[in-house]
Amino acid sequence: MEKVSWGSLLSDSYDILWKSIIRPPRSQYELSDLGPQKFRLASQVYSREDFYLKNDREMRLSCSLFRSFPKRHQNRCVIFLHGNCSSRVEAIDVLPVILPKNLMLCCLDLSGSGHSEGEFISLGHFEEKDLQVLIQHLRSLGVSHVGLWGRSMGAATSILRAAEDWSISAVVLDSPFSSLALVAQELVNSQIPIPEFLMNLALRRVRQEILERASFDIEELQPIRCAPRARSPALFATATDDDFILPHHTYDLHHAWGSEIRKLVTFEGGHNGVRPKWFLEEAAEFMASKLGQSFAAAPAQPQMPQMPQMPQMPQMPRPEVKELQDPMLLPPPPPEEASKVKRRTQSDVALQLITMGFSQDIAEEAARHFQSPEDAVEWTLKQTTQIAKDSAEALDSSLAQKLRAPKPVQSFKAVAVLPEVEAAAAAAGRALRDLAIRDVEQGLLHQLLELGFAPGPAREAARRSSSVESAVAWLAETT
Known part of the structure; x- marks a missing residue:
């Protein structure tokens, strides 16, 4: 039988997975997609000021600030943080609900996204430092009350910063993840039917690939660990039909949040779907009501949820050593007994394969073909490898669909002045x-x-x- 190379197993899927995490398709847009620099919403005139900042890695960050025109003193600002595979253009949808509340809106392309510099994204690890730089800049302009509105990667980034900066007045967290490694595991499990120990092998290899290329450890990126330290009032939101970052991530983070002032809302529309108008209006009202208040002195006592454990690679059962006898000297067993022995052997082989993490159907199929556990394992690995490789193209297509950046609805008329x-x-x-x-x-x-x-x-x-x-x-x- 042809030997299966474990080192090359699922290589196509490895590449797809690490690229989907740290190098999804970069959002392409023109500055004109942000709308006119002077525009009207209803009877009020607003302006957009584009500017650049440098993060702590000396990468240029592209930013925009929307505010009333002519300029007047405004000290409350909401920072919108986009998801992965997206950009600051995503903030256009929240302009018509934020600006009329006498709030400024600031948005940026996080490093590795949109027009900002950077080869890779890090799903919040480095983006949190980008956000810190922007907050410092706004405070130097006289902004005293800052709110964070993040989606997906932007929501995880907001959690990491809010845990460190108790002066943040409020946060809106749309579809955050609690653990990046858990997202990766759930994503692969939903697309490729592979046993648990091969899943561990895949995730270890993806983890090492990302560590070498992007210099951060996906195992350490767990916003659920930071959530209890946060003190900002929080509005959590998730789509009940989100099959990219499953809703339980938002539920777990809401339960662990370190402030008693927290609320959870749900809707439909998937991970990147259009958010309902009532949610945008409720989130804007939440921001307007909380910016300017102080909540850091009244921490809650959240309970940490039980995090799902990453599956461990099971140990191969040690075969019992028995004294061998020459089968030629033994009398042949009766037909009924031979049938029982064969069924018992098949059951033992299937049980060993299931214990290793293979699915029951493929384990029973292998046991019908082979009496030797070693031969059954090799055959099963070969079959699983083929299934995984056949699934790689489907995984690539599925990820491309799930990671596609949402297009701004632009349901309002931004009339140029x-x-x-x-x-x-x-x-x-x-x-x-x-x-x-x-x-x-x-x-x-x-x-x-x-x-x-x-x-x-x-x-x-x-x-x-x-x-x-x-x-x-x-x-x-x-x-």
Whole structure:
């Protein structure tokens, strides 16, 4: 019988799996896909400012900030974090629910995605540091209240950062995963019928491949371990028909979350499906209500859920050593006894194969063909290898479908602002500011006159000062 090479077993599937984790298809888009830089939602005008940051690995990150126009003081900002195989264009769908809440919206292409630099993604390991850089930048601009809205990879990234930064005001977590290794195991199990010990072999090889190429360990990427340390109010969401990151990941994270202020909602639509309008509106309202409040002082006492254990490679049963006799010297057994011995042998062989992790049907089929466990194992491995290789193409096609980035719905009209309208809006903004200044001056002048100061000096003091105290002090020095 032809020997099966365990070293080359499932090689096609290995490549598909590690590439789907750290190098899915990169999202391709044009800046125009983000909409006009000045646009209207209903009667309000907004602007988009594109900028770049450097992460701690000296990679350039492409970012965008959406805010009211003309600029006015806004200190509350929601950061939207896209999923794998996606980009900041995904944030377009939440603009019409976030901006009218007097919230700014910031989004970025995480490293390895979209227009940002980087060869690989890391499903949150390095992306969490990208997010930290962006938060620091926003705080330097005067943003005091930050919320995180993440989907899939972006949700896992948000969990990792929220566990370290208790100043984050709120998080919306859409389809996060609790353990990357568990996702990989469930993904392969759903596509390729292979025994558990071969699954272990595959995952070990994928883990090593990713560690060498992308410099992070998938076994260590477990947001479920960080969730109890988080203190931000959280809205969890998952699609009940998600067959890529199964819903139990979201349920487990919700149960383990470190804040008593947490809520779980479900809907249909799959992993990358269009999110219902009611969910987007509820998430925006959740953000608007929580940004600006402080919750870090009231941690909950979550219970860690029991994580599914990765299957261990079973040990081959040690055959019992018996004294061999020359079969030629033994009398042939009766037909009934021979049939019993054959059935018992088949049962023993099948049991050994099932114990090793092979499915019952293929184990019984092998036992009907071979009486030797060794021959049965070789035949079964050969059959399983062929099944796995036949399934590799199906796995590739399935992953391509599941990893496809969602397209923005763009159910709202982002109307571009014409130059003459922009100029008029800017002039109106200046006029409002001048009017406000004049109102302040008139109020100061009235108070100074009531205090008995002469009209001329009082008018000059009101023009130079912003308060009665500073105006009186100026008058005392100059008169």
